[in-house]
Amino acid sequence: MDFRLTGDQRALQAGVRALLEGRFGRERLRAAVGKPGPGPNPPLDRALWRELGDAGFFALRLPAKDGGVGLGLPEAVLAFEEAGRALLPGPLVATHLAAGTLPGAATGESVVTWVDGELVEWLDAADCVLGPGNAAGAVPVRSVDPLTPLHRVPAGADGARAAPAPGAACRSEAAVAALLTAAEQLGSAARTTEAAVQYAGEREQFGRSIGAFQAVKQLCAQMLVRTEVTRSAVYGAAVTGDPVEIAGAKLLADDAAVRNARDCLQVHGGMGFTWEADVHLHLKRAWVRAERWPTAGEAADVLAGALL
């Protein structure tokens, strides 16, 4: 047993981080976010999408004979963790899942989204909509996350949340989607921890850095604990692929991403409440991801059922 990352996995992690820092650094992020207020939905950056495709982000788990990278779930989790850190926008999980079945998805030529409940992400930008739900008649929503356009499926439509039945063909696909979402949440939780620690070390009040105050440093410590427990849960679920373990990883990752973003905001004080600080982007995206299947209640139901 050696649960830690292999040398290749660490290299992959560093490679994806460098790629995203180069292609979607802070300036690109802030340019994409733009100014607050009503306006057209932000367009999906098709050139960036193709670059992600070229880098193998979508084809990561496809066998080499099918033009893929031939890696497994643990590697996909590491890549999506980096995407979560960088707040990379777009229907990444759906396009990644479609890579084996839908032409153009693996290369980033197509943009694919997913519908399995009330909300659909990136519907206008998508070339194709997959999933057990139905996006027909969906109406745009004023999305809380400036970088995730949302549509709402009308009530009573055939888009009702389909909790995957055991043995159903979509079951494993939904589980992988949940795991990759959890990985994004993990990346976000780690990033907001770093941001809080950095700010607590720099910001001075009462003649010393605020990180010297126990009330502040203990918030930061709690953020790290949440992150590291989540990391074990997400990596463990990636190795076993067990659907119950994946539900647990999603539950803990949603909690860590949302609570860490809130604590990060708190550590930043008034600055954290501004549009200019990035922390609200992490919080809003974490809220969006937490609404994806399984939500906290749905995950807890899966996990409770497994105890009997």
Add this chain to the structure above:
Amino acid sequence: MDLTYTEEEQDFRARLREWLAAALPTLPPRPDPLDWPARRAYDTAWQRRLYDAGYAGLHWPADAGGRGATPTQHLIFLEETELAGAPYVGANFVGLLHAGPTIAAEGTPEQRARWLPPILSGDEVWCQGFSEPDAGSDLASLRTRAVRDGDTYIVTGSKIWTSHAEVADWCELLVRTEPVSAAVPRHRGITWLAMPMNAPGVTVRPLRTLTGTAEFAEMFLDEVRVPVANRVGDENDGWRVTMVTLFFERGTAFVGEVVACRRTLRALAAAARANGRWDDQELRRTLGRLNAEFTALWRLTQWNVSAAQRTGGAQGVPGNGGSVFKLRYSHARQELYDAAARVLGPGSLDLSHDWTPDRLSSLSYTIAAGTSQIQWNIVAERILGLPKGR
């Protein structure tokens, strides 16, 4: 990221299982928890069985009489013994996990030969005299004094939270050999002594806790004479000597407990199903969340053990990784037994149900071995690098 066990590790597990299956049915009935001499006899007899079978001091280095097992083998040992319902380390805890490793690392050849074999065989029991009424989280402020008189130290002071003191043969004792002054910082001036518990001047008084039982004791030392030969390490170097034991922490400290908590959680679900409280969605989801929590804690254990394994097991995980685990686990354990109380309903007020005393004892987890508040400070300062301050 690999969670599969090697052939060698699987073989180790299989042989251990076989041995446990044969050994456990021959154990005597468990003693009355209030009968300390009977508990000592039971715990040390089990240690003797482990010793005879070659499982004693699994994680100790081979040159100290141990097996030099890898952290992963130790994890398997603790997991399998808990799954099989084997006795806990009990009265042998301090000897096997603190005093023994300290002597192995810092003792002279004579000291190792004198003290280590009887710990491994269960012939001698140790207790720990570290905490004092005025030195808890701030252990370095301890005030029990030792004054040199020829080839003995004369020790006077008091200790608290000493478990198994009533039945111990030896005490690993931290004393102050030099008073704190401008020239002597708090962490200097402390010395590590092995004190015989039958020495004149040692008084042990049981300490009744909120659980109603006396798991701990207070110890009063009135001019107790301890030979200088019983000092491990140099005079005034006891703080460093003590910290050495921390490096024996290899991520395995709570393996058995996490296994036990996961079993308790399944028992809670079954009990809720049986008494109808399973229909309460909120309670059911609380149990579901705890399933996620303890699964993650098991993975974190494997993560920490893997880290220790990579450093060869000798160095261990820096106590910091252990802080992250302990913080989360101690709170999760309290949530588990709070959930147990909701499953039991009014029955949670009945002490005759196992989960009620377990709920009470879970209250100590966020305090013992460093309160959560101290652990958060450790994480913030040593892992995150935030400035020290108050």
